[in-house]
Amino acid sequence: QSAPTQPASVSGSPGQSITISCTATSSDVGNNNLDSWYQQLPGKAPKLLIFEVDKRPSGVSDRFSGSKSDNTASLTISGLQAEDEAEYYCCSYAGDSTWVFGGGTKLTVL
């Protein structure tokens, strides 16, 4: 099982929108609608933002949205805020009840 590919970094100015991609690199990963996204602030545990491609847990801002096309899942953050500066990880189902995280994307708010 290979880790999905994410860009190492993205950046945007306050108020702008950015999109982070997560591309499955093997046929046995991501071939479903189970992708999730996590935000990790420095020194903190990760936090669930999106599950099952495009569902938002209660309490997560609607500025965060998810989508998927073919083997690439995407996280879009609209109306960027300084507090969004963090590391973002996608997670895909790898089979046999196990999962695999993407390599992570560092978001810088300029």
Added chain:
Amino acid sequence: EMQLVQSGAEVKKPGESLKISCTGSGYMFSNFWIAWVRQMPGQGLEYMGVIFPGDSDTRYTPSFQGQVTISADKSINTAYLQWSGLKASDTAMYYCARHGHGGNSIDNWGQGTLVTVSS
């Protein structure tokens, strides 16, 4: 309120054994898969494996199979991650985390246990 509370930081020497814990509260511990996730210093998240406390069904990511042992004691709502011979490369933050939403995402995380292995 649902919580996962992990045991405290550990400093060990290479070759030593270690067992860290994760205790759940505020929900039916037996009914949700618990995962262990490694984060090496300055690196990303790595899914190590997962256990269903209700019947101790355990699965490992191939790269961690044989390197660690995941177990659980449902009578005390606790999951464990253990090593029989630590290496310096095991130095990392380890998170336990609950699979919620039908098992299709990790909806709650422990605070993390920092394991440092150094001679």
